[in-house]
Amino acid sequence: MLSKRFAQGTGGWEWSPYAVLSAVREFEGEHRYSINGDFSGSTSMRGTSALVEAGFSARIGQLTLTGGLNWQDGGALERFLGGQLNLSYRW
Numbered sequence: 001m002l003s004k005r006f007a008q009g010t011g012g013w014e015w016s017p018y019a020v021l022s023a024v025r026e027f028e029g030e031h032r033y034s035i036n037g038d039f040s041g042s043t044s045m046r047g048t049s050a051l052v053e054a055g056f057s058a059r060i061g062q063l064t065l066t067g068g069l070n071w072q073d074g075g076a077l078e079r080f081l082g083g084q085l086n087l088s089y090r091w
Helices: none
Strands: 014-026 030-035 039-044 047-060 063-074 077-089
Antiparallel strands (some): 063 077
16 A cells, blocks of 8 residues: 655645555355245456555645545456545544
């Protein structure tokens, strides 16, 4: 993980971008299913994949905004893209 904090004077915005590279290993990812007793089967999520995430955190006073995008590929996963955006206020 890499991150760096930046501040804009007293009482100004404080923000931190970050980047993360992870290896994810799924050991027990077997799933079995049955639909009305007529259709059944199984699927496996076992394997190792890479997870890359980049985002930021920004704060001014009691207000905090965080966000990030992540991408995962490998094993049973093929080019999964996701993200999140959070806004919070502390009092």
